[in-house]
Amino acid sequence: MGLTKTEIFTADQNKIAMLAKAFAHPARVAILQQLFQANTCICGDLVSEIGLAQPTISQHLKELKLLGLIKGSIEGTSVCYCIDTENWASMKSLILSFLNQDLDPTQDCC
Amino acid sequence: MGLTKTEIFTADQNKIAMLAKAFAHPARVAILQQLFQANTCICGDLVSEIGLAQPTISQHLKELKLLGLIKGSIEGTSVCYCIDTENWASMKSLILSFLNQDLDPTQDCC
DNA sequence: TTCTTTCATCGTAATATTGCAATGAACTAA
DNA sequence: TTAGTTCATTGCAATATTACGATGAAAGAA
Numbered sequence: 001m002g003l004t005k006t007e008i009f010t011a012d013q014n015k016i017a018m019l020a021k022a023f024a025h026p027a028r029v030a031i032l033q034q035l036f037q038a039n040t041c042i043c044g045d046l047v048s049e050i051g052l053a054q055p056t057i058s059q060h061l062k063e064l065k066l067l068g069l070i071k072g073s074i075e076g077t078s079v080c081y082c083i084d085t086e087n088w089a090s091m092k093s094l095i096l097s098f099l100n101q102d103l104d105p106t107q108d109c110c
Numbered sequence: 111m112g113l114t115k116t117e118i119f120t121a122d123q124n125k126i127a128m129l130a131k132a133f134a135h136p137a138r139v140a141i142l143q144q145l146f147q148a149n150t151c152i153c154g155d156l157v158s159e160i161g162l163a164q165p166t167i168s169q170h171l172k173e174l175k176l177l178g179l180i181k182g183s184i185e186g187t188s189v190c191y192c193i194d195t196e197n198w199a200s201m202k203s204l205i206l207s208f209l210n211q212d213l214d215p216t217q218d219c220c
Numbered sequence: 221t222t223c224t225t226t227c228a229t230c231g232t233a234a235t236a237t238t239g240c241a242a243t244g245a246a247c248t249a250a
Numbered sequence: 251t252t253a254g255t256t257c258a259t260t261g262c263a264a265t266a267t268t269a270c271g272a273t274g275a276a277a278g279a280a
Binding site: 111112113114115125150152153154157167168169172184186187188189198 | 256269
């Protein structure tokens with residue numbers, strides 16, 4: 001049906017899944033890498049450095065903004081996007097707690 | 111169009127995105143958590159502990175297996191699923207290298 | 221004012237994902 | 251053999267995602 005049954009999962013499980021979607025598409029990975037590395041974070045620069053149309057980049061930026069991972073500020077006619085370092089850090093710690101799970105050592109299966 | 115333009119991204123960007131999809135759905139997060147914690151990893155147990163139909167769980171297991179993050183072994187009529195610790199570790203290091211990026215300190219924008 | 225630049229939004233088309241009933245395959249038990 | 255158990259696969263319906271052309275809004279330049 002294409003509709004995720006969020007009701008049956010824990011808040012943590014849903015949050016991990018939501019945040020993971022941020023980098024579950026190469027365009028958003030590329031955008032985030034650019035924002036970390038670039039000397040500039042103007043929307044137009046992202047459009048020209050990544051090979052997607054401007055509305056497509058705008059849409060990905062919107063999703064990242066909705067998740068709180070980036071923020072944008074208007075500079076004249078252009079818009080400057082940046083990593084929201086606080087939210088990035090809390091996202092990172094949630095994902096890390098998931099990735100760093102250890103296997104039960106008493107267990108010996110498969 | 112619903113079709114991701116993988117050609118225009120780097121191999122790393124595509125790989126990060128692909129692997130992130132593994133935990134970009136709460137059902138797969140729940141499955142992976144179960145496999146880490148449970149004393150058993152029988153498919154049928156996952157079905158009963160997570161509230162989704164058996165074909166749905168089977169489908170998520172298939173995706174995780176395709177990504178190499180889990181492996182399954184047949185035990186009579188049932189199937190035992192486990193974390194593939196080697197692949198999990200290499201996935202983790204790739205995701206970590208992405209999450210641990212540092213902002214250019216000389217940069218002061220937004 | 222008018223024109224241009226920059227970006228967001230709208231609308232739309234196409235593909236992807238999610239979920240499950242029905243069915244099938246493989247093994248066990250009787 | 252027949253029946254039951256367990257799980258994978260098929261087929262389908264519905265929602266989600268991706269991508270972009272066209273358009274609109276806002277600011278600056280002429």
